[in-house]
Amino acid sequence: MKFFAFLILLCNLLSGQNKTVLIDDFEDLSKWTIYKSDGAELKFSSVKGVNGNCIKIDYNFKYGTGYCGIQRKLDLNLPRDYRFSFLLKASSPNNNFEIKFLDETKENVWWMNNRNFEFPSDWEKFLVRKRNIQFAWGPAQNKDLNHISYIEFTIASFTGGSGTIYLDELTFEEIVDTIQSELKIFPTELKVLLDNDEKSSFLTAKKEFSFTVDFGKLFEPGGLKIIWGDNSRKNLTLFESSDSINWTKVLEVNGISKRFSYFQFKNVETRFLKFNISSQRSFKINEIKFFDYQFSESRNNIFFDWASSNYSKFLPEYFSRKASYWTVTGMIDDDKEALIDINGMIEVDKNSFSILPFIEKENKIFAYKDFSIQLKLLDDYLPFPVVEWNSKDIKLKIQTFSWGIPFKSNKLFIEYELINPSRKKVNGKIHFALLPFQVNPYYQFLNNPGGVSKIDSIKVVNNGFIINGNKLSYNFTELSKHRFDFFRNDVISALVEKNFDSENYSNNQDGLNSGLISFTYRLTPGDTIKLRFIYDYYQSFNSTPDKKEFDEYFEQEKTKYLNFWKSILNKTEITGSEQIEKLFKIVKSNLAYILINKDGYGIQPGSRSYERSWIRDGSLTSTALLRFGFNYEVKNFIRWYGKHIYENGKVPCVVDKRGPDPVDEHDSHGEFLYLLYTYFEFTKDTSLLREYFPVIKKIVHHIDSLVHLRKSKEYLSDSLSPFYGLMPESISHEGYSAKPMHSFWDNFFTLRGLNDATNISFILNEQESYNEFQKIKTDFQTNLSNSIIKTIKKHKIDYIPGCVELGDYDPTSTSIAYFPCNTSYILPEFELKNTFDKYFDFIFQRESQNDFVNFTPYEIRNINSFLFQGQKERAFKLLNFMLKYQRPANWNHWAEVVWRDSSTPEFIGDMPHTWVGSDFINAFRNMFLYEDEIDSSFKLLMGFSESYLNHQNYFELKNLQSVSGPLNMKIKKVNENQIDIELNGELTLNGWKIYIYNPLDRPVKKVLVNGKETNQFDNNRIEVTEFPAIITIKGQ
Structure with a gap:
């Protein structure tokens, strides 16, 4: 049966005939297989259909999110134009209904994605035209769909729930081109209506008027514009026909009284359109314009056309x-x-x-x-x-x-x-x-x-x-x-x-x-x-x-x-120059935007495009909140997100009103562990750690099970050894959506999470888990370090790569090794430094290049990299670059994507995008205070500039939250060679030390701490082991 159907198809394609071929009548379901995500259920069966039997698909999204569907082999070369069709009915809530086409590798996917689809309750014919099919994802360089190896029908959660879908009579049809015909109108004296001149007009001689337009062949009009010559009330009825004998009503509107009328048609294929118009008096028509099928694809098209007028x-x-x-x-x-x-x-x-x-x-x-x-x-x-x-x-x-x-x-x-x-x-x-x-x-x-x-x-x-x-x-x-x-x-x-x-x-x-x-x-x-x-x-x-x-x-x-x-x-206050106070106002505005974008307990990076809660964004945004005293909001986020962690310890990458998303992004597990520990650092709340310790163990064990997938014998070979002991491939921070990769972003966060889980087990005196976690962490750290070195060698590069497979250059991704992961110590020094040397050269060369089109303000993260490398002047230059691209500047925020030409109408993510906002908050805070658990130090003023002093040569910071209590700081420039710094507040050292980075624009000559001279300094920083303290710094 299958061979016979394709034999007919082949013959039709060769002969040029426009005939429909049956691909699948769903009598034999053995050709179909099921695929589904975590938490999705699907089964299919054969039931009575339109002609014979059809396929019945029952689905259920247990957790509210996910996807599921059916797939079959389909070996089909595609002609120049074509369409698929099938019969569809359902008893289902609105969800995404996806018809997918895959190549032989199954890595490249084309689809027709019907988002928030309202399924018909009775049998309807569903068309998938060539123009409806778009490239979805995959590594293919050629995005054209020329051959289909597999076809899929997918239900992806939009509202979730459960439902039943019926499919029957899957067909394929080649569309044969016909000769373009001239548009005609009858009576012919009305041709003035088709002359593309909006000023010319036709005055009707009577109150009721009728005319017909002939497209000369079957045509699929997407819409119609009528420009009326007056505002008198008119009634319009429109009919379509393929033979000018049998007519079907398309629309009827009574009481039209404006100059520009627009109408859209969907799935209308006709040769003739008849217009019946009536009014209380004679009236004028200036112009009629027909649009092709594309006009019907969005209601926005009406207003694009209207905006081309003087309106x-x-x-x-x-x-x-x-x-x-x-x-x-x-x-x-x-x-x-x-x-x-x-x-x-x-x-x-x-x-x-x-x-x-x-x-x-x-x-x-x-x-x-x-x-x-x-x-x-x-x-x-x-x-x-x-x-x-x-x-x-x-x-x-x-x-x-x-x-x-x-x-x-x-x-x-x-x-x-x-x-x-x-x-x-x-x-x-x-x-x-x-x-x-x-x-x-x-x-x-x-x-x-x-x-x-x-x-x-x-x-x-x-x-x-x-x-x-x-x-x-x-x-x-x-x-x-x-x-x-x-x-x-x-x-x-x-x-x-x-x-x-x-x-x-x-x-x-x-x-x-x-x-x-x-x-x-x-x-x-x-x-x-x-x-x-x-x-x-x-x-x-x-x-x-x-x-x-x-x-x-x-x-x-x-x-x-x-x-x-x-x-x-205003829990934290800063007094200084207009420049630093403006920067701090941006911090405060973005704290507010974070709280506004947050829905319930869910921290979200936006209120429209990104109205979902990613653990990635949420963990780093929570860090920004904790650093400015918003502990309650972070605790609620942890509890809310923690409810959605899978039983096996998998941390979902994202959660929304439907539930957890099952897509693997292998940074998520480490990010949740990092969030828990960071919350503890600021609150010392061991009760939450104790409550979540069973979950922590599951997450660590899940990480370990994933890592073991890359420890089998084949990964000991030279060609695969860079993958050994890493987290498996994933789309990561969505940087590898085309094809999942072994991303170092994932692995940096995994190492950070394992380190934090180990610290948590020590704090809770869970000795057995501490020993286990310590071993897993140490082993993973060794494998990660080895992988980076081997990947550099494999690709012959002089920078830290983004992933193993590509050896790609992605400094903004690599920046998390500094903050928040604090894992830069495992990276080779030369390549690490060179990564950000190259980036610094790039950002300013980019602005002068004609092909500079856009960038993402996530690059703000690289301010941290420059600070940790002791390159604060570079950090200032990058900061000033980012400030130029706030749009609009006075509203103190960024979008996720910035286009060089501010008038470019292209996707910008969301606005304000508060993950970008939290990146700025964290970078700003690191300029003044960073807690480094590696060497047990408080690093102060890594990003301080004398330009932050006000006209009285004074700067003050009050009530800045730290992991050991609030910090106050006063800075006074006494003269060109001396700055005095006063530190006080509720901060406790507990064996930690303070490093104050040189705030002068010249080398340090002499330092006094609480009136006593000290030699614990160099030209870069000063070590202080007393608190509170008054530090006098004198320059050369």
């Missing part, structure tokens, strides 16, 4: 294919976070609607592009973003914050302050558009795709709107308010065309509804009006039309919000 300034900037930037606001612990962009558009919640203001003066509408814009944070560090629109006669200040009890009464507060800075009266209107757009732009494709969102319902009520079930209230009496259905009219068209034809309630099924609130202002010189909104996330706010009560409540909550953040962000 562009009224739409979010990203629809003009220009990058947009934003920041986040939210309540600590809650999972509701709003975004505000650099133009003042506010997205109230993820995948939700946005509010964008417009100002009307002298009968003209002005948008953000008509103003100069300034950005800031309140007090330059608080998570209270401010966007100011400035012109000579009107100023608009936009600010927002969130406050309330998490998951109960949290609300979004928005204030628009209109100011008259001129010397004359200013009258006009301010319009607030409620738009089905996100601040998160379209090129942010991961997890929460950006661009167009949905307003499924918008209802006008007293003192506000009910939008998608939540109330938006405001403190003013509006001039008017409207709701719009995009296919009839919309808020942008209404403002520009001054046509407010609308309804009081909208529930458009496509979710493209919008709303408008208008207010009339009259401002004398210096006058101010504050227009305020409250968006209620949890239905807890009973809004009142009384403006005084509204404003009192608003101010009360704002005061609580600001007092809260000031109290928790």
